[in-house]
Amino acid sequence: MIIVWMKEGITMDQNKIPQATAKRLPLYYRFLNNLNQQGKKRVSSKELSEAVKVDSATIRRDFSYFGALGKKGYGYNVEYLLGFFRKTLDQDETTEVALIGVGNLGTAFLHYNFMKNNNIQIQMAFDADPEKVGTDIGDVPIYHIDELEEKLNGIKVAILTIPAHETDQVTDRLVEQGIDGILNFTPARITVPNHIRVHHIDLAVELQALVYFLKHYPLQVDQADK
């Protein structure tokens, strides 16, 4: 029996990049794209800070993990930075994704055209509703959930937008098919083998947390608010 231990990132090239930084990269990328499309040639960490609402020192620090990308006294060249991030974020190879559960939330995803600015493509969707099966939404074909094994065809990433009570059963089938990552919008916390990455986005929790913060963590009030 072979025991392999890889603590996160220890073996990888990009391993010095903090997770908090990695999570902000897609955001930077999107805004750089906007700037580029607006024809902007240069941008400072201060400007970018105002746009993405991240402290400018944090932005400079984040960028610095990738080397010296800017010029002192000048800022960053938008096109260069964009090109750099395109490579870093692997924007050149497309990642194929399957969506499970074509309810309202799932449909929202299907209408969201990820390919516009990036390399992620929802390739197929699954649902149990015979009304939906066989149709396309946003050019994505909808198959019956029973065909999951047959159609999935090596897709490594899934978005789960199904009712909570179906979560475990569907998850097990995805695991069986060799899934690598799951974006879980279900209120259930799923159990998967260690090598599979799951990100939970829990809409009810987000809303409750916002309300809790509003009541218990007053924000600063300063001059700018009069």
Add this chain to the structure above:
Amino acid sequence: MIIVWMKEGITMDQNKIPQATAKRLPLYYRFLNNLNQQGKKRVSSKELSEAVKVDSATIRRDFSYFGALGKKGYGYNVEYLLGFFRKTLDQDETTEVALIGVGNLGTAFLHYNFMKNNNIQIQMAFDADPEKVGTDIGDVPIYHIDELEEKLNGIKVAILTIPAHETDQVTDRLVEQGIDGILNFTPARITVPNHIRVHHIDLAVELQALVYFLKHYPLQVDQADK
């Protein structure tokens, strides 16, 4: 001119509770509810850990900010803990919320019955589509967006599920009406006065981040996976 400076939480009762802990409270609350409904009388931090996928030491630390809620060698009494969190999370007073933008994502929220387990209620929704205006979804009335000022009636929390290009305009109107908190599902980063709390949930960024992590941060593979 009066200048008031309140750094987050410094003035409040609950102020020792770390933000990371506060964000987990709604999650704990939901699972305790589940356990209680299943008739479970006691639970250990280890069991809870497996259910919510949070390290058991973190759970014990989180609970400890509220005092000694458990018993050594025994664990926590589910009913007691639940009652305690009900008070802490203000589950007794209802928070009214408005939803702006009844597209697929907005509709998903309207069907989600927050009242089932907690104290948050979507009171009204707004949209520009005349087909939708005047109807109800999940018992929530939909008004025309032009009636925002007229109908909002002191609601302090809004969920933004509108297209990106309308974001700034709608945000300004909400600010004008005295909103306190916004849950923003728009890819735009909105600008508001300091005293207003905004939480961003950016679906495209979440998906891109997952893909980035999959490629660059391999997870541990251990015995349990064979």
Add this chain to the structure above:
DNA sequence: ATATTATTGTGAATTTAGTCACGACTTCCA
């Protein structure tokens, strides 16, 4: 009764993230 096992609560250590503040270098203007 007593031993064994389970489990908390927390001090201390560690890890991760964020911010300050400034030297170095660039650009731009007069």
Add this chain to the structure above:
DNA sequence: TGGAAGTCGTGACTAAATTCACAATAATAT
């Protein structure tokens, strides 16, 4: 050409969050 203004990159610091690890205690079994 020289000086002022702008901006990066980063060492040092601070803050926040997590994890370790164990004494204290409760429950349970014999």
